[in-house]
Amino acid sequence: MALVEILLPPMGxxxxxxxxxNWLKNVGDAVDVDDSILEVAxxxxxxxxxxxxxxxxxxxxxxxxxxVQIGEPIxxxxxxxxxxxxxxxxxxxxxAANNNEVQPSVADQSLTREFNSFNxxxxxxxxxxxxxxxxxxxxxxxQEKISVQELENIPGTGQNNRVTKNDILDYIQNRxxxxxxxxxxxxxxxxxxxxxxxxxMRKMIADRMLExxxxxxxxxxxxxxxxxxxxxxxEANKHDFEQKFxxxxxxxxxxxxxxxxxxxxxxxxxxxxAKDKIxxxxxxxxxxxxxxxxxxxxxxxxKQAEQLNLVGLATKINELAQKARKxxxxxxxxxxxxxxxxxxxxxxxxxxxxxxxxxxxAIMGFGAIVKKPAVIETPEGDLIGIRHKMFLxxxxxxxxxxxxxxxxxxxxVADLLEDFDPELL
Numbered sequence: 122m123a124l125v126e127i128l129l130p131p132m133g134x135x136x137x138x139x140x141x142x143n144w145l146k147n148v149g150d151a152v153d154v155d156d157s158i159l160e161v162a163x164x165x166x167x168x169x170x171x172x173x174x175x176x177x178x179x180x181x182x183x184x185x186x187x188x189v190q191i192g193e194p195i196x197x198x199x200x201x202x203x204x205x206x207x208x209x210x211x212x213x214x215x216x217a218a219n220n221n222e223v224q225p226s227v228a229d230q231s232l233t234r235e236f237n238s239f240n241x242x243x244x245x246x247x248x249x250x251x252x253x254x255x256x257x258x259x260x261x262x263x264q265e266k267i268s269v270q271e272l273e274n275i276p277g278t279g280q281n282n283r284v285t286k287n288d289i290l291d292y293i294q295n296r297x298x299x300x301x302x303x304x305x306x307x308x309x310x311x312x313x314x315x316x317x318x319x320x321x322m323r324k325m326i327a328d329r330m331l332e333x334x335x336x337x338x339x340x341x342x343x344x345x346x347x348x349x350x351x352x353x354x355x356e357a358n359k360h361d362f363e364q365k366f367x368x369x370x371x372x373x374x375x376x377x378x379x380x381x382x383x384x385x386x387x388x389x390x391x392x393x394x395a396k397d398k399i400x401x402x403x404x405x406x407x408x409x410x411x412x413x414x415x416x417x418x419x420x421x422x423x424k425q426a427e428q429l430n431l432v433g434l435a436t437k438i439n440e441l442a443q444k445a446r447k448x449x450x451x452x453x454x455x456x457x458x459x460x461x462x463x464x465x466x467x468x469x470x471x472x473x474x475x476x477x478x479x480x481x482x483a484i485m486g487f488g489a490i491v492k493k494p495a496v497i498e499t500p501e502g503d504l505i506g507i508r509h510k511m512f513l514x515x516x517x518x519x520x521x522x523x524x525x526x527x528x529x530x531x532x533x534v535a536d537l538l539e540d541f542d543p544e545l546l
Contacts, residue, residue: 122199122200122201123199123200124179124197124198124199124200125174125197125198125199125200126194126196126197127158127172127174127194127195127197127198128192128193128194128195129170129189129190129193129194129195130170130173130191131191132163132168132191132452136163136191136452137190137191137255138163138188138189138190138191138255138257138286139161139162139163139188139189139191140161140162140163140186140187140188140189141159141160141161141183141185141186141187141189142159142160142161142167142185143159143160143185144158144181145158145159145160145169146158146159146178147178148178148179148180148181149177149178150177150178151176151177151178152174152175152176152177152178152198153172154171154172154174154175155171155172156171156172157169157170157171157172158170158171158172158178159195159196161189162321163452166419166451166454167448168450168451168452170195172198174198174200175200175201176198176199176200176201177198177199178196178198178199179197179199180196180197181195182194182195182197183195183196187279188255188283190255254272254283254284255283255286257286258272258284258285258286258289261286261289261290261293262289265289265293272284272289275288275289275292276288287324290324290328294331320415320417322415322419323417326417326418329478329479330476332479333476333477333479336479337477337482337518337519337520338518338519339474339476339477339516339517339518339519340516340517340519340524340527341514341515341516341517342514342515342517342527342528342531343472343512343513343514343515343531344512344513344528344531344532345510345511345512345513345535346510346512346513346534346535346539347495347509347510347538347539348372348490348509348510348511348538348539349509350541351372351375351509351541352490354541354543355370355372355375358370358543366432366436367436368432368435368436368439369435370431370435371435371439372464372490373409373438373462374431374434374435374438375538375541376462376464376534376538377407377409377423377426377438377462378434379534379537379538379541380407380460380462380485381405381426381427381429381434383530383533383534383537384405384427384460385405385427386533387526387529387530387533389401389522390460390482390483390517390522390526390527390530391405391459391460392459392482392521393480393481393482394480394482394518394520394521395480399521402459404424404426404427404459405425405426405460406422406423406424406426406457406458406459406460407422407423407426407458407459407461407462408420408421408422408423408458408460408481409421409422409423409438409441409442409461409462410461410462410463411441411442411445411446413445413446414446419445419450419455420455420458420463420478421441421442421444421445421450421454421455422441422454422456422457422458423437423438423441424457441454458481460484460485461475461477461478461481461484461485462484462485463475463485463486463487464486465486465487465488466487466488466489466490466511469489470488470489471488471489471491471512472486472488472514473486473514474486474514474516475514475516477516477517477518482517482518482520482521483515483517483518483522483527483530484516484517485513485514485515485531485534486513486514486516487511487512487513487514488511488512488513488514490509490510490511491509491510491511492507492509492510493507493510494506494507494508495507495508495510513531513534513535514531515527515530515531515534
């Protein structure tokens with residue numbers, strides 16, 4: 122028999138830690154390869170972690186609620202392998218017990234750790250800290266110019282009083298609110314008001330939106346497209362399309378195809394920014410915002426969307442939307458996006474200016490399709506007719522996309538929609 126350490130696997134790019142929501146297996150339970158053994162939450166998605174080994178769950182190292190770094194051990198599984206080669210190394214606390222020594226906890230140790238704090242316009246290496254800080258927390262502290270002394274005074278809700286991402290973000294938000302208005306929750310609560318706690322996803326959305334506003338110089342360009350040809354084609358062919366391809370054809374899929382084709386022509390929209398460097402992406406990974414039953418939004422990503430036709434895009438959008446509404450998205454499903462679209466017309470809105478999802482540099486919102494009178498140009502002269510119109514709003518990062526490029530791009534998407542040719546399917 123062998124004892125094998127199970128490590129917290131990678132959860133997608135930029136994800137450095139995860140919170141254990143719940144263990145799906147108990148000590149003593151048999152597990153097979155790819156059996157889900159626990160649920161974790163990252164700042165991107167809730168997901169289940171599969172077992173890489175077959176055997177018996179021998180020990181749970183990290184309990185429910187623990188914040189665990191990627192690559193840290195979370196459990197031990199007893200397998201049928203050779204214990205002489207796979208048995209995990211004894212942890213320091215067990216070694217100490219065997220040596221009749223008492224090891225202080227991390228919270229009680231005064232450890233000298235390298236940490237970049239902001240002081241007088243420079244980042245410097247600084248002194249002892251009494252708590253462990255994850256790379257994510259350190260990075261947030263650097264960006265927000267929080268000194269080590271200030272960080273040490275932030276109450277931590279993690280194990281051993283560790284400061285979690287939510288702890289430091291709550292601190293930053295409260296610090297900003299106090300500086301801006303000087304009002305506390307008691308001061309702004311009126312008689313009869315009800316105080317509601319944000320759920321975890323709403324907090325994450327709030328954090329990301331504020332972060333994006335701080336990073337990118339948001340500007341929007343808006344055009345109106347005539348979708349009459351598409352509306353009539355869809356109405357006449359949606360039943361046959363579903364019978365032939367096994368998927369419902371939505372306006373979202375048609376618009377997604379137009380956006381992907383436009384991105385092929387405008388590769389400088391399909392980029393990211395890292396400090397003063399522009400990262401040109403080889404593939405188009407299209408994020409499609411999905412509304413959940415609780416009112417929150419999540420953005421699953423269609424990888425290498427440039428390789429899919431309209432049928433492929435419709436199939437993938439439907440698949441990811443179903444997974445999102447059943448809370449079955451994996452970390453891979455919601456990471457790696459290079460451009461995002463969001464259908465605000467679902468809510469009956471004509472137009473809006475969505476916020477960019479970092480580290481992308483642009484996002485497009487499309488509004489409700491409505492009938493309206495419009496001028497129709499013909500060789501015999503102009504006519505007034507009833508057309509199906511829709512607004513497209515393109516929000517982009519003015520640091521790297523100027524008005525000409527941002528405006529020309531959204532106009533190209535509108536042109537592609539108006540020139541829709543069902544014969545190309």
